[in-house]
Amino acid sequence: MTGSDNEAVAIGIDFGTLSGRVVVAAVADGRELASAEHVYRHGAIEEKLPETDVTLPRSWALQSPDDWRDVLRHAVPKALSAAGVGADQVVGIATDFTACTVLPTLADGTPLCELDEYRERPHAWPKLWKHHAAQSHADRINALAHERGEPWISRYGGKISSEWEYAKGLQLLEEDPELYGRAERWIEAADWIIWQLCGEETRNICTAGYKGIYQDGKRPDRDFLTALNPGFADFTEKLEHPLSALGDRAGGLTAEAAAWTGLNEGTTVAVGNVDAHVTAASAKAVGSGQIVAIMGTSTCHVVNGENLTEAPGMCGVVRDGIVPGLWGYEAGQSGVGDIFAWFTENGVPGEYTAEAEKRGISIHEYLTELAARQEVGQHGLVALDWHSGNRSVLVDHDLSGVILGLTLATKPEEIYRALVEATAFGTRMIVETLVSSGVPIEEFVAAGGLLKNKWLMQTYSDVLRRPITVLTSDQGPALGSAIHAAVAAGSYPDIEAAAEAMGKVERHAYEPDQARADAYDELYAVYAEIHDHFGRGGSKALYKLHRIANEASKK
Missing domain, CATH: 3.30.420.40 (ATPase, nucleotide binding domain)
Incomplete structure (x- = not known):
């Protein structure tokens, strides 16, 4: 074009x-x-x-x-x-x-x-x-x-x-x-x-x-x-x-x-801006109560609110931080796509890679295809998405990843599925913390490279029990920046008007499946239990391992 x-x-x-x-x-x-x-x-x-x-x-x-x-x-x-x-x-x-x-x-x-x-x-x-x-x-x-x-x-x-x-x-x-x-x-x-x-x-x-x-x-x-x-x-x-x-x-x-x-x-x-925050404009999510999850190597979550409230474990609440006139809230997950990449690079047998290459698809696509055949909970696994630490809601980068339920029968696609689910559970933890703190969430909007994986996006909708609106541009942050450039040049009076004219979204592209959502509630309860056990003082094991590794690496 x-x-x-x-x-x-x-x-x-x-x-x-x-x-x-x-x-x-x-x-x-x-x-x-x-x-x-x-x-x-x-x-x-x-x-x-x-x-x-x-x-x-x-x-x-x-x-x-x-x-x-x-x-x-x-x-x-x-x-x-x-x-x-x-x-x-x-x-x-x-x-x-x-x-x-x-x-x-x-x-x-x-x-x-x-x-x-x-x-x-x-x-x-x-x-x-x-x-x-x-x-x-x-x-x-x-x-x-x-x-x-x-x-x-x-x-x-x-x-x-x-x-x-x-x-x-x-x-x-x-x-x-x-x-x-x-x-x-x-x-x-x-x-x-x-x-x-x-x-x-x-x-x-x-x-x-x-x-x-x-x-x-x-x-x-x-x-x-x-x-x-x-x-x-x-x-x-x-x-x-x-x-x-x-x-x-x-x-x-x-x-x-x-x-x-x-x-x-x-x-x-x-004026300069941050990739996640500027994406709100391209996703037409600059109003109150519209949370945008920019999903890539990591995930950043931003949402505007009319009133100030202080939510535990958030990355911050800033007046005018996303658009002038509203309180902008930020949360995030330090590792998402990075976790999936780590697993495909380090935990997948050669025969899986060979089969993917034979079929002309990526290893991610192949694992997704296998994982999608399973019923919710069939793998018997739950994981913590802390491979790069926890940004929200624990704000602690000395934490590390955990996978529970492994057996000698566990297959690579089951671990892959558990890791995807863990990142969805982490997002749900953030959303629930915001809502319980008084920040209304009326629409969940997704952006970023992970939107290409439709099974992953459906899993997020099921875990969150919410419809998901998606940004239809492959370059959400760059388009958001272009919107800000138009405003700075005087082509629009404000970010809201420019976003409405230039933003690109598909409303409710994914809807939660009731049966899967019910099944995920039970798995999420296990996630929340071990989240608090390892992250809120029930066990110091992850901190001890972090210290031991640091000391050993200095020798």
């Missing part, structure tokens, strides 16, 4: 874990004229620093800033060419990012990892959202916040995550104090990429609120930070900058960025 010679378009760029994706969308109705993807050369850096022999400890995950620039250099021109539109037709450009993906820079935005003297220092590189090595630092922040009665801690369900800005910043200070001192900025990648595009340093309300402990106009005070570590007293100064509202204009493309992208200098650049 290509655009007409005079059709106005907006560009959305989604910076993910392994690649960046670009969508060119018609401003009038959101038609996706073209898309392009650029796979990061370095991917997720989890074993050793690029072009060095420096190995990384367990639970580390980094990225390279130049991979992000490469998306601008390669994917944007490619998408423009495929769409058949010229630079004069582009009204604006907007981006979204994983979060909290954060990096230390100089005052001019230069990443420390791009300075020759720091390239071999792990803490100089951007820490990806799934960098979980700051759990002990998050634990100390949480304990002190409760001890001092800090008012902001309840806005995050009683715990901040090891993934967030302050925990990762404290880890930087205590493990590489020289680099901490050299870092003049500690900035989310979502804001850093905007700096690269328009030459203006900005900070968006979304990442500041959900990942940077910004509530009611302020962040944790100097006394609190000093009590954590005297050297941490100035940390907030590395973050401080006037905040910008979502959908606002951050500035215009610089000459350098225009050359990268093939766009006109001065083209409107929207």
Whole structure:
């Protein structure tokens, strides 16, 4: 599909874990004229620093800033060419990012990892959202916040995550104090990429609120930070900058960025955003009570509410965090698609892979086909979806995965099914926690790469006992960013109007089957029992195993 010679378009760029994706969308109705993807050369850096022999400890995950620039250099021109539109037709450009993906820079935005003297220092590189090595630092922040009665801690369900800005910043200070001192900025990648595009340093309300402990106009005070570590007293100064509202204009493309992208200098650049939160616009779910689950390697859940309530274990509740004027709630699961990928890469016999290849289908498709033949509960298994820790509602990345009920007769497809069900149970735990805390959930909307698996989606509908509306775009975050670009350019008065015109959904694409839903209630009760046993103090076994593994890896 290509655009007409005079059709106005907006560009959305989604910076993910392994690649960046670009969508060119018609401003009038959101038609996706073209898309392009650029796979990061370095991917997720989890074993050793690029072009060095420096190995990384367990639970580390980094990225390279130049991979992000490469998306601008390669994917944007490619998408423009495929769409058949010229630079004069582009009204604006907007981006979204994983979060909290954060990096230390100089005052001019230069990443420390791009300075020759720091390239071999792990803490100089951007820490990806799934960098979980700051759990002990998050634990100390949480304990002190409760001890001092800090008012902001309840806005995050009683715990901040090891993934967030302050925990990762404290880890930087205590493990590489020289680099901490050299870092003049500690900035989310979502804001850093905007700096690269328009030459203006900005900070968006979304990442500041959900990942940077910004509530009611302020962040944790100097006394609190000093009590954590005297050297941490100035940390907030590395973050401080006037905040910008979502959908606002951050500035215009610089000459350098225009050359990268093939766009006109001065083209409107929207304020940065987070991949999950911006997807609410493409899913037409910007009203109160519409929860969006962005389902991929991990799952993020976002929902708006008219009133403030503090739900335990949520990633945060932020005023104006998704759209201006409403309270935005966020929750999430640290591992979903990653768990399925782990199993197919490590737990499937060769004959299964051979059969899938023979039939010309993926191993996921083959396992899904076999798993779908089973009745609910036939495998005798229940699993905990904590292979990457628990983001909500326990907020603890020292937890790990569990599978109960294995026998010598257990088959790979049964384990696969139990893992899929575990992620659905985890989502149900989040939804029930929100509802019981006073956040109404009137519609469940799904987005992301896992929508391609229809059996998985039906399983979620059965487990949740709810209809599921689906986003019909394959590029939900990028389309959401394009919607924000249209708003920033003045093509629409607000995000709600733009979402209604440009969003793409199929209402109630999946309906729960009553018999399966009843059967899943019984399995979910077992999930909830072991969830609380291992996650709420009934057993310290998972923590002991985590400690033993860490100590052994250091020998």
